Amino acid sequence: MIHRSRQAPARHAAVRTRSTAAMTTATLDFTVTIATTDTELREVSVLRAQAYGHHLPALAHSLAEPDAADLLPGTQVLLCRSKRSGQVIGTARLQRNHPQPLAIEASVVLPDALAALPRAEITRLAIAAGADALVRPMLVKACYLAAVASQIRLLVIGARSPALVRIYRGLGFADLSEGARPVPLAHAGNLPHQVLAFDVVSAERRWHGARHALYGFMVETWHPDLQLLTAPAAAMAALPWREAA
Known part of the structure; x- marks a missing residue:
């Protein structure tokens, strides 16, 4: 369920170059x-x-306990928590290719042009049965915003079913390469997955140019319930140069 307002928040005035309309607020x-x-x-x-x-x-x-990847520098574990029940109803993990390659790269060779980019993989995406239909798109929006803030150029994800492939394509992902087929992923039980990629930098202009429905949701809507800022100490500890200090 979503609640919208067309009035820009007083302390969060949107700066827009294409329109003077107020930014939508959605709780x-x-x-x-x-x-x-x-x-x-x-x-x-x-x-x-x-x-x-x-x-x-x-x-x-083994999935019932946090794993080593959850604690790596450069890893962000997202969680959606129901306001009504207090239960965690959705999660995804965003892991960048530092200090080690993406887990998916043990099973898939990225095209050279993509392998040269700062990138991150979305893994361990899980949604509770019967959860709000907006949980998945909000997790993708959170990954997109986190990638922008971290100067990540490419997001990679594996989808295990045709239905999930369609969902992620609808959210802006594309096949890793033309004609690519599903491949077994070692870090996902060796089950076949379609590997999809998302160009973070060009996303906004592609959505706008295509008049894509995602533009309003991803760019023109402020969700005050989406908060990705971490405590300064935690953010500093994740910086690569801290290891050498």
Whole structure:
């Protein structure tokens, strides 16, 4: 469920070059934040185990606990929490190619042009049964905004079913290469996945030029329930140069 207002927030006036109209404000029935505590990571892990357990039963037990990738510098674990129940109803992990290659690169060779770009992979995307239909698009919006803020050029994701492929294409992803077929992914139980990529830098102008429905949702709507700012200490600790200091 979504609640909209056409009045620009007093302290968040939108600066727009294409229109003088107010930026839409939309409140949600859930919040979207970055997991910063062990408790939050464990809540996320329980949801992962529930969501992936039916098609990855061998991994269900291990998915129920945070893994090493959750704690890597440059990794952000997103969580959606229901305002009504307080339960975690959605999650995704955004992991950039530093300090190590993307997990998907152990199974897929990226085209040279893409392999040269700063990039991140969306993994462990899980949504609770019966959750708000906006959870998935809000997780993708959160990944997009986090990528922009981190100067990531390319987002990569694997989709295991034709239905998910259609959903991600509708959200702006495209096949990694023309005619690409599903490939088994080692970090996803060796199940075949269609690998899709998203050009972060060109997304805004492509949406605008095509009059895509996503433009309003991704660019022209302020969601106050989406908060990706982390505490300064946590943000500083994730910087690559901190390791050498």
